[in-house]
Amino acid sequence: MRVIATLLAAALALAAADSDSVTFIDHDKMAAAFAKGGRLVMGSDFQVSGSHRDAPGGAEVHEKGTDVLYLVEGEATLVTGGTIVNAKPIAPGEIRGTEIHDGREQHLVKGDLVVIPAGVPHWFKDVTKSTSYLTVKVLKP
Numbered sequence: 001m002r003v004i005a006t007l008l009a010a011a012l013a014l015a016a017a018d019s020d021s022v023t024f025i026d027h028d029k030m031a032a033a034f035a036k037g038g039r040l041v042m043g044s045d046f047q048v049s050g051s052h053r054d055a056p057g058g059a060e061v062h063e064k065g066t067d068v069l070y071l072v073e074g075e076a077t078l079v080t081g082g083t084i085v086n087a088k089p090i091a092p093g094e095i096r097g098t099e100i101h102d103g104r105e106q107h108l109v110k111g112d113l114v115v116i117p118a119g120v121p122h123w124f125k126d127v128t129k130s131t132s133y134l135t136v137k138v139l140k141p
Contacts, residue, residue, distance in 0.1 A: 025040050025041065030050060033049065033051075034051075034073070034132035034134075035052060035132070037049070037050060037052045045139045045141070046136065046138050047065075047135075047136070047137040048135070049135045050133075050134060051133050051134070052130070052131070053127045053130075053132075053133075054131075056124050056125055056126055056127055057124045058096050058099075059085070059087075059100045059121055059123035060094070060096050060097075060121070061084060061087075061094075061095045061120065061121045061122070062093065062094060063093035063094070063095075063118060063119055064118055064139055065093075065118055065137045065140070066115065066116065066118050066138045066140075067114075067122070067136075068115050068116075068135070068137075068138070069113070069114045069135055070113045070133060070134045071112050071113075071132070072110065072132050072133060072134060073110055073129075073132040073133075074109075074110065074128075074129040074130050075107065075108065075110070075131060076107075076124050076126060076128065077105055077106070077108070078105070078106050078108055078114060078123070078124055079099075079103040079104065079122065080100075080103055080104050080106070080116060080122045081102075081103045081104050081120060082100040082102040082103030082104070082121060083100065083103075083121070084096075084100055084123075085098050085099045085100065086098045097121075100121050100122075100125075103121065105125065118140055
């Protein structure tokens with residue numbers, strides 16, 4: 001939990017640099033975000049979300065966003081790099097596909113932290129246990 005607090009503090013410090021306001025998110029809202037997913041805080045250059053997976057997802061790449069993921073519960077196999085299969089733009093700078101070929105697989109467990117730089121394809125290939133994670137997205141201008 002200390003890592004979560006540190007990640008949130010770092011993301012919120014970015015917002016505080018441009019403003020005098022402070023954002024506080026209570027434990028109930030955090031728990032709800034981890035249970036079903038949802039954005040917690042958004043600024044001009046960052047986003048903080050709680051995320052939840054019970055199954056694999058689609059492959060994706062964010063051209064302008066670095067993802068910092070911290071697993072708070074569960075296990076999953078994350079594939080990074082490689083080539084997205086059936087890649088299609090879904091929004092400016094956002095590409096999605098069905099899977100990744102020739103990527104690097106990493107088994108993640110509770111307490112693991114992953115930093116996925118902007119432009120790197122990534123995909124939750126397997127979710128072996130119900131998995132919840134904090135996502136801090138740092139956006140490039």
